[in-house]
Amino acid sequence: MSSAAELTSQEYIKHHLTNLTADAQGLCSMDSGSVNPCDGFWTLHLDTLGWSVFLGFVFLYIFRSVAKKATTGVPGKLQCAVEMIVEFVADSVKSTFHGTNPLIAPLALTVFVWVLLMNAMDWVPVDFLPWIISIVGGVEMSQVYMKPVPTTDPNMTFALALGVFILTIYYSIKVKGVGGFIKELTTQPFGHWTLYPVNFILEMVTLLARPLSLALRLFGNLYAGELIFLLIATIGLFQLPVHFLWAVFHLLIIPLQAFIFMMLTIVYLSLAHEDH
Amino acid sequence: MNINATLIGQLIAFVVFVIFCMKFVWPPIMAAIEARQATIADGLAASDRAAKDLELAQAKATEQLKDAKSQAATIIEAAKKREMQIVEEAAGKAEAEKAKILASGHAEIETERNQAREELRQQVAVLAVAGAEKILERSIDAAAHSDILDKLVAEL
Numbered sequence: 001m002s003s004a005a006e007l008t009s010q011e012y013i014k015h016h017l018t019n020l021t022a023d024a025q026g027l028c029s030m031d032s033g034s035v036n037p038c039d040g041f042w043t044l045h046l047d048t049l050g051w052s053v054f055l056g057f058v059f060l061y062i063f064r065s066v067a068k069k070a071t072t073g074v075p076g077k078l079q080c081a082v083e084m085i086v087e088f089v090a091d092s093v094k095s096t097f098h099g100t101n102p103l104i105a106p107l108a109l110t111v112f113v114w115v116l117l118m119n120a121m122d123w124v125p126v127d128f129l130p131w132i133i134s135i136v137g138g139v140e141m142s143q144v145y146m147k148p149v150p151t152t153d154p155n156m157t158f159a160l161a162l163g164v165f166i167l168t169i170y171y172s173i174k175v176k177g178v179g180g181f182i183k184e185l186t187t188q189p190f191g192h193w194t195l196y197p198v199n200f201i202l203e204m205v206t207l208l209a210r211p212l213s214l215a216l217r218l219f220g221n222l223y224a225g226e227l228i229f230l231l232i233a234t235i236g237l238f239q240l241p242v243h244f245l246w247a248v249f250h251l252l253i254i255p256l257q258a259f260i261f262m263m264l265t266i267v268y269l270s271l272a273h274e275d276h
Numbered sequence: 277m278n279i280n281a282t283l284i285g286q287l288i289a290f291v292v293f294v295i296f297c298m299k300f301v302w303p304p305i306m307a308a309i310e311a312r313q314a315t316i317a318d319g320l321a322a323s324d325r326a327a328k329d330l331e332l333a334q335a336k337a338t339e340q341l342k343d344a345k346s347q348a349a350t351i352i353e354a355a356k357k358r359e360m361q362i363v364e365e366a367a368g369k370a371e372a373e374k375a376k377i378l379a380s381g382h383a384e385i386e387t388e389r390n391q392a393r394e395e396l397r398q399q400v401a402v403l404a405v406a407g408a409e410k411i412l413e414r415s416i417d418a419a420a421h422s423d424i425l426d427k428l429v430a431e432l
Binding site: 039040041042043044045048049052053056059060063064066067068070071072073075079082083086087090102103105106107109110114150153154155156158159160162163 | 278279280281282283284285286287289290291293294296297298300301302303304305306307308309311312315
C-alpha cells in the first residue's frame with residue numbers, strides 16, 4: 001500500500017512474491033547484481049520454514065494440551081472443538097481407508113490441520129506482517145521480504161506430497177511385496193505380456209501424477225489466491241470492499257483445499273494398501 | 277518459485293509433526309472420545325433397561341392387583357357361605373336344644389303330676405276312711421276292712 005508509492009504495481013507484486021531466503025553465506029539479496037543471489041539448491045526460504053514450523057507447533061500445542069487434559073466426562077469448549085476436528089478426520093479415514101494402519105488417521109489429522117492453518121495465513125493482509133517487521137526492525141518496507149503463507153511456496157506443498165508419495169511406495173511394497181507391486185505396475189490395464197511395457201509406462205504416469213497433482217493443486221490454488229490479494233492491494237482505497245469479498249471467498253477455498261489434500265492423502269494410502 | 281533445500285526442511289518438519297501427532301496427540305484424544313462413547317452407550321442401555329423394567333413392574337403390579345381383587349372376592353364369598361352355614365348350624369342346634377328342653381319339661385311335669393296324683397290318692401283314701409268313720413261314727417277296724425279300703429284306693 002504505502003510501498004506502492006515507491007514501487008510500480010509490478011515491482012510491488014514481485015516484491016511480495018519473493019521469499020526471505022538465506023544460504024550458508026547468510027541472507028540473500030534480491031537486488032540485481034548482488035553479491036549473494038542465492039540461486040543454488042542449498043538455500044532456505046526462512047519465511048516458509050519459520051511460519052510452517054510455527055503453525056505446526058500451534059497445532060500440536062493446542063491438540064497436545066487438549067490430549068493431556070482430555071476428560072471422558074463432560075468436555076470443555078476447547079476439547080469439544082478439538083474432538084469435532086478429530087472425529088471429522090476419523091470419520092473421513094474410516095469411510096475411505098479400510099485397513100488397520102494406526103498411522104493413517106494421525107497423518108490425515110496433521111495434514112488437515114497443518115494445511116488449514118498455513119492456508120489461513122492468506123487472511124492476514126499482505127502488507128501487515130512486512131509493516132510490523134519494518135517498524136520493529138527499523139528498515140524500509142521495500143527491504144522486507146516476507147511471504148507468510150507457506151502453502152504458496154512449492155517447496156512446502158511438494159514436501160507434503162513427497163512425504164505422502166514415499167509412504168505410498170513404502171506401504172505398496174510392504175503390503176503387496178516387491179513382486180506384487182511390480183506386477184500391479186505391469187499387468188494392468190492390458191492383460192497380454194507383450195503389452196507389459198506399455199502398461200508400465202501408463203502406470204508410472206499414474207503413479208507420478210498423484211504427488212505432482214497433489215502438490216500443484218494446493219500450491220496453485222493458494223498462490224493464485226495470494227496473487228489476487230496482491231492485485232487487490234494495488235488498486236488504492238477501493239481495495240477495502242474488494243479485499244473483504246475475496247477474503248470471504250477464501251472461507252471456502254482455505255478449508256476446502258485442506259480437506260481435498262487430506263482426502264487425497266487418505267485415498268492414495270488406501271490404494272497402496274489394496275491388494276488385487 | 278524455485279525448488280531448493282527448503283523442501284528437505286519441510287519434509288523433516290512434516291515427518292516430525294506426524295510422528296508427534298501419532299504418539300502423543302491422536303491416542304489420548306481418541307481414547308477419551310471412545311471412553312465417553314462407551315459411557316453414553318452404557319447410560320442409554322441402562323435407561324432402556326430401566327424403562328423395560330418399569331414396564332414389567334407395572335404389568336406385574338396390575339397382575340397382582342387383579343389377583344388380590346379376585347382373591348378378596350373369593351374370600352368374601354367363602355366368608356358369606358361360612359356365615360350362612362354357621363347361622364344354619366346355630367339354628368339347628370337351637371331347635372334341638374329347644375326340643376330337648378321341652379321334652380325334659382314335659383317329663384318333669386308328667387312325673388310331678390303322677391306324684392301329685394299318688395299323693396292325692398293316698399290322701400283321698402285317708403279322707404274316705406275319715407269320712408266313713410264320721411259317717412258310721414264308730415271306729416272301724418282298719419285291718420278288718422283293709423280289703424275294702426284297698427279296693428277303694430284302686431278305684432280312685
